[in-house]
Amino acid sequence: MTTTTVSRDGLRETVRGILDDHGRDPGRLIPILQAVQEEYHYLPAPALTTVAAALGVPEARVYGVATFYAHFSLEPKGRHVIRVCDGTACHVRGSRDLLDALRAELSLGEAEQTTPDAMFTLETVSCIGACGLAPAMVVDDQIHGLLTPEAAVAILRDVRDGDEPGEEVPA
Amino acid sequence: MSETPTMMVDGRAIPIAGQRNVLELCREAGIEIPSFCYHSDLSVFGACRLCLVEVEGHGVTTSCTLVPEPGLRIHTSTAEIRDMRKVGVELLLASHDMSCPTCPKGSHCKLQNLARRLGVREVPFPSATPHLPVDRSSDAIEINPNRCVLCGDCVRACQEISGTGVLDFAHRGNRATVSAAFGRSLAETECVGCGQCARVCPTGAIMPRSEVENVWRDLDDPRKTVVVQIAPAVRVAIGEAFGLAAGTVSTGQLTAALRRLGFDQVYDTAFAADLTVVEETEEFTRRLAHDERLPLLTSCCPAWVQCVERFHPGLIDNLSSCRSPQQMFGSLARRLLPERLESSPEDLVVVSIMPCTAKKTEARRPEFAGPEGPDVDHVLTTRELARMIDERGLVFDELAPEPMDLPMGFKTGAGLVFGATGGVTEAVLRHAGAVRSAGGELQGAGDPEPVRTLSVALGDRVLKLAVVHGLARARELMEEIEAGNPDGYDLVEVMACPGGCVGGAGQPPTTHPGACRARARGLAEADRSRQLHTSGANHLVRECYDELLETPGSEAAHDLLHTRYHRRPRPSDELAVVDGPAGA
């Protein structure tokens, strides 16, 4: 359900619940947005409008915060998110080669991040702190280290093969 | 002799006299330190990195963040500092669209001036201009992000002065932009059109919308009869565009210039202001008698009216139903002038010269249109008019002063003081014959406080009044009033712009911090030089009542001079978020 259209009523109820959990405190804007993103895997525009109105802050400020932080996405993401670490250690140990191999495997262009079937989103991350295992990548919050391009592609294929239609994405 | 503490600036001892920072101290000492992002009426931002100075023993720092201290020794123009400023300007130019010859900001552009001052002869970096679309959706202002230097002045003006927060930074790094939420066009936002963003913008990125070409077209059309009204605040500011000191009253030259431009009749918005005072006083005394819908909120400022409609719909009934002077003039002109000027109604063109961008939006309100179209066809800002005078090749300060046309060129001093904060209240109190205690002067010297309160006696009643300028402060006050009006205000005057209309976003750009004050003094001087100071004494206004309007507050008067307001939908409405803590 991660990428399908979100029902307005459902969204309103969910977002209100999140707002109440945080006491509708404008100072907790970032944790609130994190909770919304946790729920929908991205930040739907109506959710941001709801958050702004309920917190009594301008929408432009909420939008400004949402577009500032790399972890927030205003676009729906794929069912599986692959983040290739491009920290220094990974970079000198060939993270670019991993990225190229994965991008080729997913037939993604330079500017594209998400596959047309919304199955995978491929991103880089500045450092996941697994430098001792460089080069590394994170697939759906699981770290894989000491990779080669071939090993990275193999992991991706495992994920794809293991994905029965209709299965929920693991939290 | 008492010792004034000093600090050394470029080898000279400069007295420290409570300046906010070293930047202001240097400017007072006659050293113009460059900056984009510093404004005396906004918070310190520290982003443009141009106001650098070298502090002996501490290295280079920004002067906007440096607190003056006795004994501090600074240098404002070392070779290193000059080069770093130059790098800064070169970097900005590399990401700028460089459309300078056609940019309406022209010689008032700080970036252009700085490039010249710093001797930038070429930009060594390759161009990184973004090529983003220009937003022309608003009637009040237009935004060209390709000229933006991201100094954030507009963002802070929108938050700190206007209190709406429509504009903010979005994205980050070199993708950062100033943008409305979701990159919406301005017309899709809750912008009230006050234009404070345009007033503080150092480049041509945010400019008032220009209607100059439309006005030329009508002036050039021989069938049209073009009449013009001039708002009070225009006459004390337009001279600045031609090298005169701020506050110089140039009503006569202005009238002469407008006739040279081809306007058939030159009138005064202050005439309509006198009319407004009469109507609004009647409304106020009636509400007082019935103790209903108090406090009365003034309605002359269209940005303020929109602000109430959007953010404080519960107070819409408190707004005075009086149209603003611009619109009273418009409806009266439509009714009276075709016959008097022997023009067919559809060929009568009404133009106003305003210090304001929101007046452009106001003139487009459907309430203010008749079968022939809008009551006011075109609204020009002071600076647009200055440009027309320039284009026409007139030497402004050499024009022989001329009087305005009657009847609508006649006004009392009370109609003139409308142009500064406190003016409407002043005029109403004069007309109502209220008794003020000592210190109840509203047109005093110095910068007026953002919120001023006073008590006056009217008959056997003591009235509590508040005078506010700047929407951000007004909204705070409205929240108090919504919470039960604990201070018991009877009348609240609000002007969106700092200092009132004299500080409007349509006025000539100025970097002089005292310009607004000087303009307000000019209006006070114009008031003094009139023979009449009470709106009720305007015999031509009285004639209007005799001929057309019957009595103040009559049905006829309501028809022409009053209006209705309505709640404006908010983006969150359809999401039905009703129980937020604030806003709504």
Added chain:
Amino acid sequence: MSNSQDVLIADLAELAREHRSLADTTTHRLVVCAGSGCIASGALAVHDALVAACRAAGLDVVVSLRREDEHAHRDGAVHVSGSGCQGFCQMGPLVAVEPDGTLYVKVTPGDAGEIVASLRDGTAVERLLYREPRHGQICRRRAEIPFYELQTRRVLAECGRIDPEDVREYIAHGGYAAAWSVWHETGPDEVCARIEAAGLRGRGGGGFPTGRKWRLTLDQPGDHKCVICNGDEGDPGAFMDRSVMEGNPHSVVEGMLIAAHAVGADRGVVYVRAEYPLAVRRMRRAARDAHELGLLGDDVMGTGRPFRLEVMEGAGAFVCGEETALMASIEGHRGMPRPKPPFPSERGLHGLPTVINNVETLAAVPLIVRDGVEEFRRLGTAGSPGTKTFALTGHVANTGLIEVPFGTTLREIVETIGGGVIDDDGRPDADGFKAVQIGGPSGGCLTAEHLDLPLDFDSLGEVGAMVGSGGLVVMNRTTCMVQVARFFMQFTQNESCGKCVLCREGTRQMLGLLDRVIAGEADAATLPLLQRTARAVATASLCGLGKTAPSPVLSTLHHFGDEYAAHVDERRCPAGRCKALAVPEIVAELCRGCTICARKCPVGAITGDKKQPHVIDPDACTRCGVCAEVCKFEAVVGL
């Protein structure tokens, strides 16, 4: 919870005693490293396999030392536990056997049976022991491994030994005693004085004296003050703070408690980078457990004074490591730095006086209180007392998390702890050392001439480098320093908040200039312009991110100016890394004239007759490298 301090002292002592007595009932302890690195390598499965293997062997297993554990009262049980990062991530999953100190590396679940079997007779499973690659010697105990031999673990001492999710174990190891003594027995002024005397300097980058920072905050008036732990470790190539937060979160909480008492704070926030989910979880758990025990809350340890602590997760912005940006982020704003003054000590979080310290700094604080100032100063140098953790990565045999006294030389770290430089294929390359990047995107590079430089704040400052957060990336001779500078510039450019002109536009233009150098498009004006821009950005940017963004450029220009010049003047990359500058060539002696390269070349740049040596037209060649890939005789060189 406890309302009077007597009860609480008893509680702490009782908890510690109980935990120790439970520990005494076990014969062995198997400590599975559960740092992010080892978890990625499969440590959790190893943990479960060990538990299962013990049960299968008929041994009693204790998974968590709690009174309610059914096995805990029996003598002779085996205690299987997780720990924080043991540092040698590359060799994970790691399993340590206590009490004898055996360390197994690269353990798989299939090895569990053998490990458990060996417990009975006290032998070791030799094939799972670490083998030193250069000399082949087998190291049974952790202390014998050269990677650990030269390290002095203080801040990391308990990381890798205790269970980070068990507050009782931290207490049993003496935890919270320092905080208790401070809150009950020592005045704030005296605490500041002690930290000042210890000479503790901020481990997050600048090395500002921690005690002085505290005193500035203490001296501010006000009933409400804040302590912030900066866990937004964003330097790509550094993971020291993550390891501390994951491995010994209570040491951070205790450090904050002591800081809170020293400055008079009633509110604390731990701001953890979002990329560290495990650290977020463990810090949250630690804060919750400490609240439950009355160590935090409205009545800290029975003193009647409050200190509430919350953990906030970042949202992905390197610039939030800058203290004013970090506070903006906590307040729910864009993480844009603001000018200082006012400093956080005057007007910080929500306008309150605030002290912000880095994770490692705070973790060192309880040690100073517990062991005394003299003991702390015994290690390190006069100007930089104590130890420092580094993340050692790049082209060295042993990578991982290390802790050494300040003043240790680069050579000791690279050669002994790191096991020497390796080539691109992982083979030892004794003469391969080219440079070390220290301090990440804010730092500079050190070269062979600095190998004997003692690493401390002042020595590094003198050569234009900085300790920074502690990332040490070793680079071998095949590394192009222009590309290194470009890598970091790309990073800072992406991470610039966009507020100040010099950083926003300057990093973008410097990146463009570096790209021109790498693409062979630079001219005589390029390097002077790069230098001029770098200096302006370094001097006049708003915050530390901008001020240090040009460091990698300035430092590589300084130490490897010739390499830049070769790119510009000779259109040559000395390391052979810049594709656009490569001069591909076919070695005639090796070429058999098989024609495959000519056939595969996408632009027809290779010509030659069958069975005759082929040649590449350098003007037509696009440096795609296909020829080198397909050549069976390795005759294509220079790509």
